[in-house]
Amino acid sequence: MSKYNVAIVGATGAVGEELVRVLEDLEFPVADLLPLASARSAGGHIEFKGKNILVEELTENIFEGRDIDIAFFSAGGSVSAKYAKYAVEAGAVVIDNTSHFRMDPKVPLVVPEVNPEDIVHWCDTGIIANPNCSTIQMVQLLKPLHDLYGIKRVDVSTYQAASGAGKEGMEELVKEMQAFFAFKLDEYKAEAFVHQIALNVIPHIDVPQPNGYTKEEMKMIDETNKIMHSDFAVSATCVRVPVLRSHSESITITFADNVVVDVDKARAVLGDFENVVVMDDIENNEYPMPITSTDTDLTFVGRIRKDLYADNILHIWGVADQIRVGAATNSIRIAQKWIKSEEYN
DSSP, X not given: OOOEEEEEETTTSHHHHHHHHHHHXXXXXXXXXXXXXXXXXXXXXXXXXXXXXXXXXXXXXXXTTSOXXXXXXXXXXXXXXXXXXXXXXXTOEEEEOSSTTTTOTTSOBOOTXXXXXXXXXXXXXXXXXXXXHHHHHHHHHHXXXXXXXXXXXXXXXXXXXXXXXXXXXXXXXXXXXXXXXXXXXXXXXXXXXXXXXXXXOBSOOSOBOTTSOBHHHHHHHHHHHHHXXXXXXXXXXXXXXXXXXXXXXXXXXXXXXXXXXXXXHHHHHHHHXXXXXXXXXXXXXXXXXXXXXXXXXXXXXXXXXXXXXXXXXXXXXXXXXXXXXXXXXXXXXXXHHHHHHHHHO
């Protein structure tokens, strides 16, 4: 089997650390690993397959002469905007986990279970974009249902974990809970979030937009139709909840007017879809929760039920580990598909 030289930009961040773990867990064929970070974070070491590897500083010429085949970027949009081109110029395919390239019409936006055929367009720019974490787990559930019935509209409310804001978000939740139990929560000042996250929910993720939605909500709306090559209506309400890891979503799907939803068929096509697990037995208290999906590479779905008033509406509940499924694992699955497409060609 061929092996590949891999770089990880943002190797010391939450997603970067998870990329290292998933590369090892999925036995990705790595020849050499180059962890990269800002000057502030460079100089430390990461462990990969029993070896301690130096984290080097990301610079404009770091990729020169390194023969990097695949460069994963997960250090923020401004970093990708500045440095991705240098990786491409050095001969690497960039798999970018930020929002910077997602809506660029020349850059494929890929969830491998949903639109793997788009990966071949990487050669237009040298870049493949990884979607928003909430979008990834949603389209994995929408795709088989769209193929079955044809979606007309999707309404989704998300319940997004603190880790969606990175290490700082997780640390803030933990510190606020510690302050609560020490009766000092009123002395703690929120920094990672706009309000206290402990014992609270915040219906505000990312920057407000002129239309009343937030940037996070618009990401889900715009990215869904790009990935699925569709034009159905999507509305999203994104909420931060006091959970450390794994996002949950309540999704209402409206199909074509002439559709009469068969819940058993819907459950069957979801269960047959790649990397999706149906967990749907409410009488026995079995349904997906964040603790179900955390540290897994699967998207779980349950609470599958037909609307009480309209035959063409279905309600479902989906949960996935957004650091893995929604970021690191999806990126590496893209790389795996890219390798196959290159070998085929």
